[in-house]
Amino acid sequence: QVQLVESGGGSVEDGGSLRLSCVASGFTFRGACMGWFRQAPGKEREEVATISPYGIPWYADSVKGRFTISQDSAKNTLYLQMNSLKPEDTAMYHCAAAWSNYCPAKFNYWAQGTQVTVSS
Secondary structure (H helix, E strand, O other), rough: OEEEEEEEOOOEEOOOOOEEEEEEOOOOOOEEEEEEEEEOOOOEEEEEEOOOOOOEEEEEEOOOOEEEEEEOOOOEEEEEEEOOOOOHHHHEEEEEEEOOOOOOOOOOOOOOEEEEEEOO
């Protein structure tokens, strides 16, 4: 059974940092494109970052240079290191998995979400 469980959200001040984690079970990162998405109230879901099975990252322009996506295959855990956070980064963040050797891809499984709130 495929499961994605996130942790690491919280509240920080403008300029602060957080690291999100997403533990995967029921599959391995080999053959999966993994991604982080976010959705703020009243806004559409935004693709934040993805990483291919080969470790190739992609970032949305809005987070480039501030966020880093990575994965630890031994722990089957996906991470999103978020630095220099801004109030506009406030959103519910979700990790997701797609059965694909390449990114971008259509995501098949989604985690429940973790709230990130950045205050000015």
